Amino acid sequence: MDRRTFARQMMMGTAMVAAPSGMKRLDSASPESVPPSFTPLFNGRNLDGFVDMNTSEDTWWVENGILKCTGQPIGVMRTEKQYENFILDIEWRHMEPGGNSGVFVWANGTPYEDEPFPTGIEVQMLDPRWADINDGAEEYAHGHLFPVMGLEGTTPDNPSKIARGRSYALENRVKDTEKWNRYLIVCIDGTLKLAVNGKFVNGIRSERRKRGYICPESEGTEIHFRRMDIMELPGGILDPAESAPPVD
Numbered sequence: 001m002d003r004r005t006f007a008r009q010m011m012m013g014t015a016m017v018a019a020p021s022g023m024k025r026l027d028s029a030s031p032e033s034v035p036p037s038f039t040p041l042f043n044g045r046n047l048d049g050f051v052d053m054n055t056s057e058d059t060w061w062v063e064n065g066i067l068k069c070t071g072q073p074i075g076v077m078r079t080e081k082q083y084e085n086f087i088l089d090i091e092w093r094h095m096e097p098g099g100n101s102g103v104f105v106w107a108n109g110t111p112y113e114d115e116p117f118p119t120g121i122e123v124q125m126l127d128p129r130w131a132d133i134n135d136g137a138e139e140y141a142h143g144h145l146f147p148v149m150g151l152e153g154t155t156p157d158n159p160s161k162i163a164r165g166r167s168y169a170l171e172n173r174v175k176d177t178e179k180w181n182r183y184l185i186v187c188i189d190g191t192l193k194l195a196v197n198g199k200f201v202n203g204i205r206s207e208r209r210k211r212g213y214i215c216p217e218s219e220g221t222e223i224h225f226r227r228m229d230i231m232e233l234p235g236g237i238l239d240p241a242e243s244a245p246p247v248d
Contacts, residue, residue, distance in 0.1 A: 091183070118149060
């Protein structure tokens, strides 16, 4: 099933279930039935749509339709706008054994105090060899989800026994160095679900943050992104305190 068919069926199914008895339901002839669609967050040509937060002009570049990152200095760039409910379809690969990176969602647009990263939720992207190189647990390298930089009020689907507050993936699905991985990140009303290479394996819930910036991460080693598409979904009931502070 392609993404357009998936999106249409998802929205139609939601409308059929949610419509109260007696209310006209959406059908294929009504304009309201047209589902949201994926659009490029990264356009494959340049960095339009992103703002450097605390890296450098040399950190990020585009080559042959691929967004590349040196990993130096450590920090992030962010989207120009904030996002609330969305699906992020992202493909990535590490170019060095033990590579470390990730993407922050619902994040602040500025770093936290003297740290290089913003407050938000990190969707971790580690090379599987990271565990051996750093004498760490294998679970770290397969899609950990966790709050960062002071974010409170999160509940992991699969609480890690070795890293408090983190949620670990139920299956190890991240591929080895230089191989492409695909994350499908579904963020709705404070709930984040992560699919790794074709299967949903992790999730986390945030009570206090439901809207913010999306921030690809530079963390020491070269990483590539060749797809970064987003489907924006309808907004929910959002308290101003549940949104990251806007940055001009």
